[in-house]
Amino acid sequence: xxxxxxxxxxxxxxxxxxxxxxxxxxxxxxxxxxxxxxxxxxxxxxxxxxxxxxxxxxxxxxxxxxxxxxxxxxxxxxxxxxxxxxxxxxxxxxxxxxxxxxxxxxxxxxxxxx
Amino acid sequence: xxxxxxxxxxxxxxxxxxxxxxxxxxxxxxxxxxxxxxxxxxxxxxxxxxxxxxxxxxxxxxxxxxxxxxxxxxxxxxxxxxxxxxxxxxxxxxxxxxxxxxxxxxxxxxxxxx
Numbered sequence: 001x002x003x004x005x006x007x008x009x010x011x012x013x014x015x016x017x018x019x020x021x022x023x024x025x026x027x028x029x030x031x032x033x034x035x036x037x038x039x040x041x042x043x044x045x046x047x048x049x050x051x052x053x054x055x056x057x058x059x060x061x062x063x064x065x066x067x068x069x070x071x072x073x074x075x076x077x078x079x080x081x082x083x084x085x086x087x088x089x090x091x092x093x094x095x096x097x098x099x100x101x102x103x104x105x106x107x108x109x110x111x112x113x114x
Numbered sequence: 115x116x117x118x119x120x121x122x123x124x125x126x127x128x129x130x131x132x133x134x135x136x137x138x139x140x141x142x143x144x145x146x147x148x149x150x151x152x153x154x155x156x157x158x159x160x161x162x163x164x165x166x167x168x169x170x171x172x173x174x175x176x177x178x179x180x181x182x183x184x185x186x187x188x189x190x191x192x193x194x195x196x197x198x199x200x201x202x203x204x205x206x207x208x209x210x211x212x213x214x215x216x217x218x219x220x221x222x223x224x225x226x227x228x
Contacts (some may be wrong), residue, residue, distance in 0.1 A: 045215060107155055110154075
């Protein structure tokens with residue numbers, strides 16, 4: 001079945017450590033996105049990528065990094081520079097700036113900094 | 115700014131209708147969306163409406179669009195306990211043509227009481 005897979009679902013990290021969240025899609029979508037969700041804050045865009053080997057900062061990119069070496073994969077690294085990393089992270093993909101613009105989401109990864 | 119506004123909470127009794135309201139900012143948005151998020155999960159697209167439509171009905175869901183007031187609503191008929199979730203309104207971003215990104219509201223948490 002086609003879809004988006006995020007891993008791990010739960011992750012605990014000590015302060016000062018970098019962690020990488022995985023996002024893989026087999027929908028053959030060109031565009032991929034990372035959002036952060038905090039209670040009562042909705043979704044905020046961290047980074048997005050319209051095409052392989054290219055990505056753009058979203059609204060809250062500071063303290064995060066991404067890569068897009070393959071069409072299927074868009075990993076997110078939460079660095080030690082991110083001051084408040086505890087959150088629910090959602091990866092999404094779309095066909096790009098075409099058609100209805102619908103986003104397809106993964107099931108999310110919950111990061112807790114101890 | 116690019117804020118999509120929604121009330122944060124709605125509580126209804128099982129069997130009643132639920133109406134979730136949203137105001138958006140960009141009159142040039144091509145599509146407007148309603149997403150559903152169950153606890154601990156990603157977002158799933160419920161329905162969307164093209165901006166040249168006033169209404170769209172899909173089984174128990176009715177979407178109403180008032181372009182003049184930039185107001186979007188989602189009505190759920192015969193609300194069930196399984197409808198308890200967070201509902202997000204979203205519009206295509208001001209730069210949607212190049213980003214393919216969506217702007218989300220903060221979400222309305224719907225609680226259905228038996």
